Amino acid sequence: MISINNLTFEIGSRVLYDEANWHIKPGDKVGLIGANGAGKSTLLRLIVGEYTPTSGTISKAKDIKIGYLNQDLLSYHSDKSILHVAMEAFERQNQLHTEIEDLLQQLETNYSDDILNKLSDKQMEFEALDGYNIEFRAHEILAGLGFSDEDQKRPLATFSGGWRMRVMLARILLQNPDILLLDEPTNHMDLPSIKWLENYLQSFEGAIVIVSHDRYFLDRIVNKIVESRKGKLTLYAGNYSFYLEEKELRNEIQANQYKNQQAKIKQEERLIERFRAKASKAKMVQSRIKALERMERVDDVDDDNPEVNFRFKFSKPSGRHVVTLENISKSYPNIEILRNTGAVIEKGDKIALIGANGKGKSTLLRIVAEADNQFEGKVIKGHNVTQTFFAQHQLEALHLDNTILQELQSFAPKHTETELRSILGCFLFSGDDVFKKIRVLSGGEKSRVALAKALTADANFLVLDEPTNHLDMTSVNVLIQALQQYEGTFIVVSHDRYFLDHVANKIWFIEDKQIKEYPGTYQEYEEWSAKRQPKTVAKEEKKTVKQEVPKTKTTPTEDTKKLLQKKNKELTALEQRIAEKENEIKTLEALLTDASVYSDAIKLQEATRNYNSAKAEYEKMQHEWESLAEEIMELEKEKGL
Structure with missing residues (x-):
């Protein structure tokens, strides 16, 4: 499908890939x-x-269709609805639709065989490409990615960056490509949308290449891992969990090979040094020197998983109750987020605040952090509580002309340079890296600096909003270690399930405008939620049935008798409608054989549309009749008839 052979790519003096291979x-x-x-x-x-590669080749199969999602798509601008933007994926169908409309207009003044034939060909191709269902398919994909029916009518320009990226993803998925190239597809997605995307990609029949720092997402989707490291591409035949095990095994083998080779090299060097001055051994010595020069050296294993060796401390511990929320209500125009709800954050709580976008996670987080004061109710801070708030917008507050070290020194002047360099080392800034200017850092590097600042604050309560965005897996692991050994209290919003599973001891979620709490880890919450879901549905169904039962007290036999009478009346009425629809279909079939209709393209198109619509309604009625008949038979069994 795609073959990468001896790929070399250089950016300035830096070699990014050096004769890399991948198929x-x-x-x-x-x-x-x-x-x-x-x-x-x-x-x-x-x-x-x-x-374009510096050297080497990238060969692709003929006519391969590639769907490519990247962060540059955020710059795409349109004032059209997101449903229309998503449907732009159907280029040929949209083109045919336009051409058909033009031909129909031409027929109004020029009724010729040539136009009729063209129209017929276009309509046949449009139908073969499933053109009549493209709007339904676009609606289905957008709904899966979290867009309501009302959202789909809104212009793309009215959505934030994360939501626009989802529209671009929907458009790519609708193109049904042979291979999907997805660069951080779960960034800015909520957990329900990530799970929907997982299910979609699991059933996708084409090839997929995903760049992602979400290891749970990778585990559920991929069957291979390719690691980009030191200019090479290394293949592992399994998911991310397999990769971790296999890499550990390979590193162990490599470490032993390195150790054995170093021992051999030292032995050879001692032998050469011992006999170098002896003329009788000159030939042997030269041979040994040349053998050492020709030896293919085994590299030592690099430690890709640095450990946090700095303990983040604060000068005074908080009281037992860190934050108390009382009678909190919050609304925006046309939407109510919270209604007279409350909760308590206690000392030592490590809370993950989860849920779908639009449910109020970030709003609640800002209320807790006192960054939003437009609400009803009270937020009571406990004794000795000192707080720091990390959010993505704080990356913009970094001073671009500062070096990394200067940025931390200005924020935490009580820390020595040695302490600050130790902290930065934990966040993967070592050696001269600490003297880099903030302005030259990538998004991920700026996130690490902002996180380091948050954790150097003399704070016993952390409020963290999506701290793992833009972080690679190594950086996420560093943050996990930092939070695991942090002795204070925190509340965090994140869509990274692996991260949440390793840092949280309580789960908060918003349900029915109320703050709900689950006292356990994220994995335990998921298991509890899965068991709870069917009960919730059954409870709702029970409520619905209860509303339909008459208020007067009756025996179960009387209830069954009344319900059976009602269902029989519905069946009789439905049979009458089916008979009427059968007559309508017969009339339409006769119309389609009428010469005055099939020789007129416009009349034929209208008659065909009416016939297809009637057939669809007839089939729906038949399904309803079967379901109703089964219900009646069950009721008759219950009544003993």
Whole structure:
């Protein structure tokens, strides 16, 4: 499908890929991983042809259709509805629709065989491409990605960046490509949308290449991992969990090979040094020297998982109750978020605030952080509570002309330079990296600086809004370690399930405008939620049935008798409607054989549309009749008839 052979790519003096090789086969589902700056996104751009290799080749199958999602799509602007934007994926169908409309207009003044034939050909092709269902398909994909019916009518320009990216993803999925190249597709997605995307990609028949830092997402989708590291591409035949195990095994083998080779080299060097001065051994010594020069050296194993060795402390602990929320109500125009609800954050709580976008997670977080005061109710801070709030907008508050070290020194002057450099080392800034200017950092590097600042604050309560956005897996692991050994209290919003599962001891979610709490880890919450869901549905169904039962007290036999009479009346009425629809279909069939209709394209099109609509309604009625008949038979069994 796609073959990468001896790929070399240079950016200035930096070699990003050095004779790298990779073959993508039909049906492959690949997770492309690596540290920030390893060239993952660049490789996707090389594959689609946006960049040209310095040397080597990238060969693609003839007529291959590639769907490519990247962060640049955020710049796409349109004042049309998002449903219309998503339907732009159907280029040929849209073109045919326009051409058919033009031909129908021409027929009003020029009724010729040539136009009739063209119209017939276009309509046949449009139907063969399933043109009549493209709007339904677009609606289905957008709904899965979290857009309501009302949302789909809104212009793209009215949505935020994360939601616009979902529309672009919908458009790409609707193109039904042979291979999907997805660069961080879950960024800015809520958990329900991520789960929907997982289900969709699991059943996708083409090949997939995903760049993602969400290891749970990769585990559920991919069957191969390709690691971009030191200019090479290394294949692992399994999901991300398999990759971790396999890499550990390979590293162990490599470490032993390195150790054995170093021992051999030292032995050879001692032998050469011992006999170098002896003329009788000169030939042997030269032979040994040349053998050492020709030896292919085994690299030592690099530690890709640095450990946090700095304890984040604060000068005074908080009281037992950190934050108390009382009678909180919050509304926006046309939407109510919270209604007279409350909760308590206690000392030592590690809370994950989860839920779908639009349910009020970020709003509640801002209320807790006292960054939003437009609400009803009280937020009571406890004794000795000192707080810091991390949100993505704080990346913009970094001072661009500062070095990384200066940024932390200005924020935390009580810390020594040694302490600050130790903290920055935990966040993967070592050596001279600390003297880099903020303005030259990537989004992920700026996030790490902002997080380091948040954790150097003398705060015993952290409020964290999407801290894992833009972080690679190594950086997420560092943050997990930092929060696991943090002795204070925190509340965090994140869509990274692995992260949540390793840091939270309580789960908050918003349901029926109320703050609800689950006292356990994220994985335990998921298991509890899965068991609870059917009960919730059954409870709602029970409520519905209860509303239909008459208020007067009757025996079960009388209830069954009345319900049976009602269902029999419905069946009789439905049979009458089916008979009427059968007559309508017969009339339409006769109309289609009428010469005055089938020789007139406009009349024929209208008659065909009416016939198809009537047939669809007839089939729906038949299904309703079967269901109703089964209900009646069950009721008769219950009554003993």
